[in-house]
Amino acid sequence: MRWTEALIPTLREVSKEAEATSHQLLLKGGFIRKLASGIYSYLPLGFRVLQNICEVIRSEMNQAGALELLLPALHPAELWKQSGRYETLGADKIAFRNRSDQEFVLGPTHEEVITELAAAYLNTYQALPKILYQIQTKFRDEIRPRFGIVRTKEFIMKDAYSFDPDQASLDRSYELMYEAYIKIFKRLGLKVDPVAADPGMMGGSGSHEFMVRSPYGEDRIASCNKCKYIASGDLTGKEGDLCPKCGGKLLFDTAMEVGHVFKLGTRYTEPFKASFRTSDGKERLILMGCYGLGINRILAALVEQHHDDKGMKWPVQAAPYQIQLMAVNHNEKETRDAAEKLYSELTRAGFSVLYDDRSERAGVKFNDADLVGNPIQVIVSSRNLAKDLFELKLRDSGKNLQISCGNVLEKIRSLLSLPEVV
């Protein structure tokens, strides 16, 4: 992609209301645009990161045997009355009556819809276990939208639901999803703490939250400096309190929950009569689990964990482009020709490349490259060309490499396979 043909409206200044670093940098880098309070558009670079995150999630979910489908956002309100959540969802719920006086809820989560579906299709033991998931936009009347795309009225979730014949099988499904989450975060380069959590309004028993430590987090998290004890939720303690497990000292932190796994048991299958016939002909309720990932939150958390004062430092798997290519002396024909040639070689070789072909000063290009944060910068200059060299800069470490022109593709290929590229 050529910068002159792209839509990358980088900004020098952002509004003071952007308090979180991720919010500031995503606005500055031209990744997102605010339409209204808690409602954002994803511009092309932001959209590419969303897509990359979704692809990693899809691949791990499919690997774990989960099946992707797509459920509606418009839910008949009766479904929510049937589960009893029409009331408990409270004021966050977006509900309306249409011209035919039918009431709908705009789905903030899909336990009701998927359980209605499971009740129809998963009614023999042979159909179980099953894990179904979707990646979809959800809605919530967030009264206090905050931190850019972290707390919004409209957000993208991966929500998965497991259906099992018995507790041992539910435990296995839960474990599968837990392990898939660990792999997803690892591939994306996101450090998370899985914390045993309070299931809260989702009902059921047994759950973990996947927490990302951040100064902009709204949850408190306590961890022991000696053992592996970690807890979150309504914590009342203070720094230095004793660990309830080993007597070590507790450290307190804030943390932007990015994922949550729950064992729901029969919380939803009971009201929706989702039962199956066992091998000996008995009727039994299906046991359920649910597994959410906040895609926008993962995006924001990646920025919080990977940035410096110049801008973002995307891990390869999430990066909008693998490579940002630029010519320092763009107005010199020879340098520009070399950059153009390298651009088509890199593209043909299958790399994703953002080529800054603007007639801007080198400083502007360097700044924008650091701001948007693609992991490998390739810099073409007349000075280096004279020595048959290209310059590579690794955005994460800041390391500079001089590579002979003929070896640059091979070098990039090997760099992209290394974890240290970020």
Add this chain to the structure above:
Amino acid sequence: MRWTEALIPTLREVSKEAEATSHQLLLKGGFIRKLASGIYSYLPLGFRVLQNICEVIRSEMNQAGALELLLPALHPAELWKQSGRYETLGADKIAFRNRSDQEFVLGPTHEEVITELAAAYLNTYQALPKILYQIQTKFRDEIRPRFGIVRTKEFIMKDAYSFDPDQASLDRSYELMYEAYIKIFKRLGLKVDPVAADPGMMGGSGSHEFMVRSPYGEDRIASCNKCKYIASGDLTGKEGDLCPKCGGKLLFDTAMEVGHVFKLGTRYTEPFKASFRTSDGKERLILMGCYGLGINRILAALVEQHHDDKGMKWPVQAAPYQIQLMAVNHNEKETRDAAEKLYSELTRAGFSVLYDDRSERAGVKFNDADLVGNPIQVIVSSRNLAKDLFELKLRDSGKNLQISCGNVLEKIRSLLSLPEVV
């Protein structure tokens, strides 16, 4: 994918309210499930087709230089008042007030949101031309949902918007999108008639509709038996009337609009003050075009055009899986082992395979294979194995081929590259 691990709830009977063939077959084949009137879930097979259609669209849109982004579904009602469409949209509009008494429209289309964005970013001649697009769920309070996924309250659209400095440039963008649409329909195997159309509520001048002839269409379409004259919309004529162009005879048909391209001019850029600075420093309004594709309608139209009384016949690019593999004598170890081996070979070779590993009678498997309609069926039977053969059946033509076991991968590879596979 193994059938026993998939979710493919095929049905023998479907409700009588399913009048359109596509509606009947998609329900029967376990591709969709109705949640409420005009609201459908896409089950795994239906979702895979949606994804395939989206991938073809993405590839052609990107090829044409369009940039993908993602806009919100929640629109502040003020935007719709600014364009004047808050009133003209009428009763189809889904609007509601939230707890803070802010009014929102659930986006049925995105001219307002994208023009607000263009006004912010595309304000110099260097930033133009630009084509932006998204693939997204839209909402409409459809009073009379019909034909399954054809006319629904919630639907998936590809909507693109072009921004140009002058009429000649707009004409080029329009042409680019028109050509991209022709390529998309061709790759998907869908026959469409582009018809010069009345721009209607979208405003502006110059537009084409892409019509699919179908007995379940709600538009009338007239075409000449001699020249290329074709028209749609509020037609008053009858079969045998004379062609206004050449005097030939007119034939009438009904036709399930799947795409629409419009030249909007300054219809939206004027109310949103989306202007740019020309190279000589003048301020001028951007000219706009918009280009929609109904993803669900394309899916339904594909079924209408590709089926027989046994079921669907998916063209390769849209098919849930390229290959459906089954063992006729699944309970014989040798046959089952051969099928299992072939399944892993095909999968390793990169083909997408649905392997019917159920212990069902061959007749059930044959019927389901014809119903779900993957283009190549591979049948493993003890009788053929004894002769070192696999049987291939092409779903579209019904043609049967006996292929020696060692050549089956190569044969399938060459079949998939032929247009006649469908």
